[in-house]
Amino acid sequence: MNKFIFTQALGSGVWQLTIQREAALNALSIQLLEELKSKLEAIAKDESIRVLIVRGSGEKAFVAGADILEMQNMTRSEAARFSRLGHEVCLLLEQMPKVTIAAVHGFALGGGMELALACDFILGSEKAQFGLPEVSLGVIPGFGGTIRLQRVVGGAIAKQLVFSGERIKAVEARDLGLIRQVIPQEGFFDYVGAVALKIAKHSLGAVIAAKKLMNEFEESVGIHPKVDAEVHRFSSLFEGSDQREGMAAFSEKRPPRFKGLN
Ligand code: HXC
Numbered sequence: 582m583n584k585f586i587f588t589q590a591l592g593s594g595v596w597q598l599t600i601q602r603e604a605a606l607n608a609l610s611i612q613l614l615e616e617l618k619s620k621l622e623a624i625a626k627d628e629s630i631r632v633l634i635v636r637g638s639g640e641k642a643f644v645a646g647a648d649i650l651e652m653q654n655m656t657r658s659e660a661a662r663f664s665r666l667g668h669e670v671c672l673l674l675e676q677m678p679k680v681t682i683a684a685v686h687g688f689a690l691g692g693g694m695e696l697a698l699a700c701d702f703i704l705g706s707e708k709a710q711f712g713l714p715e716v717s718l719g720v721i722p723g724f725g726g727t728i729r730l731q732r733v734v735g736g737a738i739a740k741q742l743v744f745s746g747e748r749i750k751a752v753e754a755r756d757l758g759l760i761r762q763v764i765p766q767e768g769f770f771d772y773v774g775a776v777a778l779k780i781a782k783h784s785l786g787a788v789i790a791a792k793k794l795m796n797e798f799e800e801s802v803g804i805h806p807k808v809d810a811e812v813h814r815f816s817s818l819f820e821g822s823d824q825r826e827g828m829a830a831f832s833e834k835r836p837p838r839f840k841g842l843n
Contacts, residue, residue, distance in 0.1 A: 585613040586620045587638075594631030594785075595777040596624065601638040606645035609692045613648075614666050621670060625677040631785050632777040635674070635700055636684040636770070637693070643685040643709070644693025649718060653828035660723075661816035667692055667724035668808050671699035675796065675804075678789045680780050684773040685709040686766065690748070695724035698733065701792060704776060705751045705760035706769040712748035719827030719839060723815035728807045733759055 587599045598620065600607045609617075624630055637643040647667065655663060674681045674696070683689070683697035686706040694711050697703045705711075713726050721727065722743065731739040734757045742749070751763040764772050780788060818824050823839045830837035 583616045583620065585610075586616045588620065588624070591634075591774055591777070593778055594629060594781045595634065595774065596630050596632070597634040597636065597774075598624070599636050599638050600644055603639035603642075605648065606642035606688060607637040607639070607693070608645050608648040609667065609696070610648040610651050611663065611666065614663075614670055618666065618670050618673065621673040621677065624679065625673060630679055631781045631788075632680045632682065633677075634682050634684050634773055634777055635696070636773075637687065640687065642687040642693070643683070643689040644696055645688045646691030646693050646714070647724070649828050649831045652720075653825065653832060655819055657816045657819045660819040661812050664723035664812045664815045667695070668812065671695060671725045671729075672804070672808075674699040675701075678792075680777075680788060680792065682773065682777055684770060685711070685760075686769050688748075691715055691722065691726075692724045695722055695726040695729065698729040699725060703760050704764060704769075704773050705754055706764050706766045707751050708766050709751040709754060709760070709763075710748050711754050711759060712746065713743050714746040714748070716744065717746040717827065717837070718831060719821070719823035719825070719837065720818045721811075721815055723811060725804075725808065725811065727811055728804065733757075 683700040
């Protein structure tokens with residue numbers, strides 16, 4: 582029985598997966614990621630599913646990141662396992678023979694933005710906000726953000742966003758090519774359903790051939806060495822003091838006092 586992940590058939594092969602942990606703005610805990618992983622494994626094998634919409638529940642957030650309170654006291658090897666688990670989830674989304682759509686109607690931050698980036702594309706409402714604020718916590722993106730953001734917006738802009746940890750609103754996300762258009766909040770999920778349905782009506786074989794080709798073309802070097810490098814660099818930061826300080830500051834609702842070079 583899943584506590585955090587709910588799926589619903591919307592008809593014609595379109596399914597919706599909702600991440601439901603509203604009290605923590607749908608933050609990704611280990612348990613939540615494990616549930617998400619096993620649900621995605623089942624979806625990947627289910628021939629009746631053609632298009633998967635991924636969304637967060639509640640008014641405010643798609644997903645506000647990995648669970649900071651849970652990460653706060655992780656050891657380096659626990660952090661590496663956690664990063665690897667998030668990567669597994671993201672690779673499932675990216676590689677499954679289905680179309681995956683992230684429907685972002687609020688905050689998509691840190692691991693939440695990384696999850697959205699692992700989907701084939703993102704639809705964003707006017708209230709969507711994106712950001713990779715990990716450096717403000719003394720760490721770096723660890724679910725593929727350093728790899729996938731760069732693909733979409735290019736190296737220099739991705740670096741500016743990762744180094745500044747800044748949040749951007751829907752209009753800027755559109756200008757950067759992260760989303761195609763800004764959709765009104767009211768009726769947003771109906772719009773998402775209509776986009777999914779339009780895709781589901783086409784030949785799944787043709788759509789998935791295109792998905793595979795476009796992923797392979799982009800990934801001529803292969804994503805796995807990059808994943809290993811990100812897991813390594815993310816987890817190594819758990820041996821310094823800035824990660825503890827950054828995450829303690831978040832839980833104590835105060836600004837961090839970083840020492841500098843970790
Ligand atoms: C744990 C979180 C959380 C998170 C929010 N909450 N984000 N808990 N992990 N990522 C909790 C808050 O502690 C709070 O709990 C409740 O959700 C509501 O959040 P508020 O902060 O009160 O809401 P608001 O003032 O509206 O601010 C929204 C927000 C802020 C701007 C999104 O919550 C925020 O900055 N969250 C953290 C965003 C972030 O840094 N994400 C990246 C995480 S690192 P209480 O109990 O106080 O009500 C990451 C690494 C990925 O994702 C890679 C890992 C390998």
